[in-house]
Amino acid sequence: MDNFAALIVLGVLALIVLVLIWYVITRFLVNIGATEVGIKERRYMGTKMAQGRVVATDGEIGIQAEVLKPGLHFVLYPIERVIQKVPLVEIGADELGVIEAIDGEPMPMGRNFAPDRAQNAHNNFQDPIAFIKQGGVKGIQLRTLPPGKWAIHPYLFRVSIAKTTIIPPGKIGVMTSADGTQLDAGRLHGKAIQGHKNFQDAESFLQNGGQKGPQVETLTPGTYRIHTQSFALNNQNDQRPGLFTVRLFDATIITENQVGLVEALDGSPLDPKDYVAQPVEGHDNFQDSHAFIVNGGQRGPQKDILLPGTYYINPLMFKVILDSAKEVKPGEVAVIVSNVGKDPTHEIREEMARKVRERLEREEEEQVTLAARKLDEVDGDSKPIDQLKAEILSADPADKRLDSGTHEAYVVPQGYRGIQEAVVGPGKYYVNTLATTPITIPTTNMTVEWTAEEIGNSFDPFAVISKDGFTMQLEVRVVFRVKPEDAPFMVAKIGNTDKLIQNVMHPLIDSIFRNQASESSAMAYLQNRHEEQERAEARVRIHLLKYHVDVVNVLICHIHLPEDLMKTQTEKILAEQKQNMYNAQREAEVKRIELEKTSSQANSQKSLMEATVGVEIAGKRAEQRKKEAEGEAYYISETGKSEAEKVRLMGEAQGVAYREQVNALGANGVALVETLKVIGEKGVRITPDIMASGGNGSGEGGGIGTLLLLNLFRDQMQKNNEKAEITNGSNGNKS
DSSP, X not given: OHHHHHHHHHHHHHHHHHXXXXXXXXXXXXXXXXXXXXEEEEOSSSEEOOTTOOSBOTTEEEEEEEEEOSEEEEOOTTTEEEXXXXXXXXXXXTXXXXXXXXXXXXXXXXXXXXXXXXXXXXXXXXXXXXXXXXXXXXXXXXXXXXXXXXXXXXXXXXXXXXXXXEEOTTEEEEEEESSSBOOOTTOXXXXXXXXXXXXXXXXXXXXXXXXXXXXXXXXXXEEEOOOOOEEESSOTXXXXXOSEEEEEEEOEEEOTTEEEEEEESSSBOOOTTOSSBOOOSSSTTXXXXXXHHHTTOBSEEEEEEEOSEEEOOOTTTEEEEEEEOEEEOTTEEEEEEESSSBOOOHHHHHHXXXXXXXXXXXXXXXXXXXXXXXXXXXXXXXXOHHHHHHHHHOOOHHHHHHHHTOOOOOEEOTTBSEEESSOBOSEEEOOOTTTEEEEEEEOSOEEEEEOSSOOSSEEOOEEEEOTTSOEEEEEEXXXXXXXXXXXHHHHHHTSSXXXXXXXXXXXXXXXXXXXXXXXXXXHHXXXXXXXXXXXXXXXXXXXXXXXXXXXXXXXEEEEEXXXXXXXXXXXXXXXXXXXXXXXXXXXXXXXXHHHHHHHHXXXXXXXXXXXHHHHHHHHHHHHHHHHHXXXXXXXXXXXXXXXXXXXXXXXXXXXXXXXXXXXXXXHHHXXXXXXXXXXXXXXXXXXXXXXXXXXXXXXXXXXXXXXXXXXXXXXXXXXXXXXXXXXXXXXXXXX
């Protein structure tokens, strides 16, 4: 029993010893896991930390700067103890760790981020003692942690996670630094710095003089580990500022048929006399802002342009204005007004002005002479050519004021600032309209109309007053053109064709037609339309020569007279036409009478000639008839004898026949038979005009037979009378 109790006591003592040993071992020996770090605290027997310090070094009492790495460590317990085991800080592949030191040297004046004075001695902040000993600065550190697992002292350093900066294709990263030196005077962007590796080495950026504010350099598409805004590991809302802010902008894309005009927002001051900056080399289509600045690029509109393509341009440094490519179509030219080049000297301007004056004088003389000859042909008068020239050149005072009110700019040779003498022909051009201004001028025929019709490029008809006080409406068409070689001078004189039409042609032609109409009556103006048109064209041509415009023709399309005047004139014309018709008819009758008289004389002359010839013929015929009569007489004598004998014999036979008929038919019956024969042979009408009746009652000596005989006798008498009249008429004509 005693032995058993002793064993229990010994067991208890052994257990106590083991517990004590385990307690001592766990206090003096600490095992740190493979993914952990241990934090020690010194409680006794040490110096006191300086005020403001957070971690202790060199035997100071407090949380020690040294960390216990994975493994078995001896701790001088109870003087020291391990107060916490924390996991290693893990930085992912697409992350970086931003470190904020809780302890260290004070931040330099004017700085927002701590310089890395210890450099590589602290082994990416895993050696806190080295960080403290080497002058590590309190605050957000410029050095960041790359991807991996790191033994970081949580009481000395706070770690927040920032994502890597990704610039996708078609984008550009514009940088702004929250720390650095001040910008140079007059500059808007920080200058380029060597060695910062696309802003991934923040320490190098500041050490080499990186400036605070927007940066002239940019990031092209790619992935970068840049010190930017970060978030604490355990609290995503605990935000830490970064040294750099990256803003994404679209790359500049110039599509087909476009041109990029560039305006620099930073650079050297622009000369006040210049409209655009002088070009510089090496800026790679404005994608290298640093080269632009270093080589003396000036602020303001740039002469160089961007052709179609994709460009990574800092939009805070350069403003790109998209413009369309310019196309000069067939039948057009482009006059170039250049804002760049040398200033033309007084001698150059005078020489160009002299050439223009000489050419205008020569062309004006030619046109005036030609117009005077046309007017001479139209008028058909005997005015001298010099007088006609003077009439053409005589202008209304309003026209002269119109001409004198224009200001002609200078046309200059190539290389000088101003309106270029050489024009640009048809084609497509990428033009910098900030440096040059193209003005398109049609060189084909253009038409301006003053008409009541609703058409483009037209004005209302002219309302003019004639000399006799009538208001007329004139519809006019003017066809003109600008020759290619005259286009720069026309632009210099008036600007463009729209201004030419509105400010010159319309008031000028209105004035010319009003003046001409006031010199003529309404009807005379209508009747002399062609002459008035020629005069107007001559004057318009001479005036527009001063604007370097060639007039093709001026047409009076329609003249609207007042209705009352037209009615009166119509009635007058109708009356004149009727009078002319009557006169024409009277003249026709007179001419007809004269013609008949002449025809009669001609006919009588023919008869006279025939009679003269007939006399000679009659003499010959008389002799012929004499011979013929002698033969005829002999022929008749012999023939008569034969006929007499024939008649005698026939009469005797007919008498015998009549006697037999009388015996058979009676006297009236024979007479009726003979009468019917005559009716059948002669076609005698048997219907009586007068019905008569009578007789002796015995049927003899009257009746139808007597009536028929009377009608036959009457018809025979009428025929004899007609033959007698014809015979008398023939004898009268011969006499």
